[in-house]
Amino acid sequence: MITRETITINMGPQHPSTHGVLRLVLELEGEVVVSCKPVIGYLHTGIEKEMEYRTYHQNITLVDRIEYLSSYHEELAYCLAVEKLLGIDVPKRAQYIRVIMAELNRIASHLVWLGTSALDLNVSSLLMYCFRDREEIMELSEIVSGQRMMPGYFRIGGVQQDLPEEFFPRVRRFLDEFPRRLEEYEALLTHNLVWRERNEGVAVLRPEDALAYGVTGPVLRGSGIAYDVRKAFPYSSYDEFEFDVPLGKNGDAYDRYLVRMEEMRQSRRIVLQALDRLPEGPVLIDDRKVALPPRRELVRSMEAVIHQFKLVSEGIHPPKGEAYAAVESPRGEKGYYIVSDGSNRPVRVRVRSPSFSNLQALPVMVQGGMLADVVVAIASIDIVLGDVDR
Amino acid sequence: MRGAADLTPVQAFLQDCLGEAVLEVHRFRQDATVLVSPERILDALAAVREDPWRFVMLTDLTAWDRYPAEPRFEVVYHLLSLERRERLRIKTRVPSHDPVLPTAVPLFRGANWFERELWDLFGIRFHGHPDLTRILMPDDWEGHPLRKDYPLTEEPVEFKGHVPKVPSEIIPYVPPPRRDDP
Numbered sequence: 001m002i003t004r005e006t007i008t009i010n011m012g013p014q015h016p017s018t019h020g021v022l023r024l025v026l027e028l029e030g031e032v033v034v035s036c037k038p039v040i041g042y043l044h045t046g047i048e049k050e051m052e053y054r055t056y057h058q059n060i061t062l063v064d065r066i067e068y069l070s071s072y073h074e075e076l077a078y079c080l081a082v083e084k085l086l087g088i089d090v091p092k093r094a095q096y097i098r099v100i101m102a103e104l105n106r107i108a109s110h111l112v113w114l115g116t117s118a119l120d121l122n123v124s125s126l127l128m129y130c131f132r133d134r135e136e137i138m139e140l141s142e143i144v145s146g147q148r149m150m151p152g153y154f155r156i157g158g159v160q161q162d163l164p165e166e167f168f169p170r171v172r173r174f175l176d177e178f179p180r181r182l183e184e185y186e187a188l189l190t191h192n193l194v195w196r197e198r199n200e201g202v203a204v205l206r207p208e209d210a211l212a213y214g215v216t217g218p219v220l221r222g223s224g225i226a227y228d229v230r231k232a233f234p235y236s237s238y239d240e241f242e243f244d245v246p247l248g249k250n251g252d253a254y255d256r257y258l259v260r261m262e263e264m265r266q267s268r269r270i271v272l273q274a275l276d277r278l279p280e281g282p283v284l285i286d287d288r289k290v291a292l293p294p295r296r297e298l299v300r301s302m303e304a305v306i307h308q309f310k311l312v313s314e315g316i317h318p319p320k321g322e323a324y325a326a327v328e329s330p331r332g333e334k335g336y337y338i339v340s341d342g343s344n345r346p347v348r349v350r351v352r353s354p355s356f357s358n359l360q361a362l363p364v365m366v367q368g369g370m371l372a373d374v375v376v377a378i379a380s381i382d383i384v385l386g387d388v389d390r
Numbered sequence: 391m392r393g394a395a396d397l398t399p400v401q402a403f404l405q406d407c408l409g410e411a412v413l414e415v416h417r418f419r420q421d422a423t424v425l426v427s428p429e430r431i432l433d434a435l436a437a438v439r440e441d442p443w444r445f446v447m448l449t450d451l452t453a454w455d456r457y458p459a460e461p462r463f464e465v466v467y468h469l470l471s472l473e474r475r476e477r478l479r480i481k482t483r484v485p486s487h488d489p490v491l492p493t494a495v496p497l498f499r500g501a502n503w504f505e506r507e508l509w510d511l512f513g514i515r516f517h518g519h520p521d522l523t524r525i526l527m528p529d530d531w532e533g534h535p536l537r538k539d540y541p542l543t544e545e546p547v548e549f550k551g552h553v554p555k556v557p558s559e560i561i562p563y564v565p566p567p568r569r570d571d572p
Contacts, residue, residue: 040525041524041525041527041528044526044527046535048536049535050542084419085419087419209499211446211447212499212500213499214448214498214500215500227472232472233475233477321418321419322418322423323418323419323421324421324450324468324477324479335449335450335468337452337466337468339454348454348455350450350454352449352452352468356503357449357500357503360500360502360503389526390526
């Protein structure tokens, strides 16, 4: 008599291909996955709770730590939400600088995804190439903000300081070189037989499932649904730039790969347009109740000193109300929902993290597939566990 | 009810459709918000899911603690309509003595983890949820950390020579001010 037997195995939380501390409880019949249950929370830091005890400006330091691969998007989403609460507009130049940094950050984040997901399929050399290019963006970030990761560069009402002169030639050199690099990577992968066999038809997510789970970002677009926050709800002057939103057809890991590769090209296109058309003007709002006064004013204006003191010690007081603002992070819709009671600390800061919703669709992707394809599925979602667990 | 002049069509529709169950509608900073009584929350979600509104995507489901006001917890559903390129926020309030809502999983499968998170961090239960267990905190954790009466403390560390700080040394605890209804 033949009996059906399944075994349950535990994958993670310490596992090289879970991209962090993700644990999966897998039920297997032979090599086939019968069911998959993600267990999360290993990187829960309680940042949402912590933010209720800090002032609005102090929180910029905390939000950087949530999705550490795309801190600029994290800061941007948080600042947009607070600015919406306050009802203020950011100077044009600051909006463009934000776009430049956010799109460079998207390229850096996608490069980490490309390198690590290729490493999962044993293309170990690509990781080195990708990190070489990412290193250049990290250094650009250091020139601008003084930090490679977790920059703390955006402020409520603008950015901390203007772009320095040496930034421009370096970013142009990088952007000139970048398409050639991308072609090299694509030559390694796109028509590579092993890469295609491991990715095509693997971890398929149908569009109706993607919608039901609230999946966003390249995973949703890989399934053929054209939803990009930059196009649907333009923020930070994104409606002034020309770019395409690449779409997949089959919703498999290979389509997600193609979507992300094209997104890097589009990001480069946006940065070039923003550099060419960068408007002159201030980079921080001229509102002493929101933004710090310039340093040169502090030596001769008592009023400026008082504003500085009030802002540093007490912070800003948004009006009573609630606001939700979202940006398109490299992983999808990153939203901040802030409730204010009129005091200098938020009552509630909710972080809508794309990785959380995207990971929830993982069981649908891997069910009925092979155990080895689970690794491909995790890599193709491009989760950041700091973002999942917050 | 305030701000009735600049309501979006879907807000007006919900008002017609649910009548008395719509407790408040407003647009603060252009965000369309509808406050619904908890008994009719699923009806509201289901109604805007249909044509012509097609709010088929639950982008976010969260809550916040209005302590010490009652009803204490405000549960917030953020919906998205791809066709209309429009967001809608539907809220409801549940009291502290019995924080229970019907589950939204049959309507939006993605609500599953969001509701587990609300149980975990706020202690709000969802009737009919397939697997209402803790998701972010450890299974044996006591209390619900995002409640306002749950103090911000340091986690005990099992190292020699470690003197745990009392909460007030980390960040001075300021009791939340009494708020009237926002």
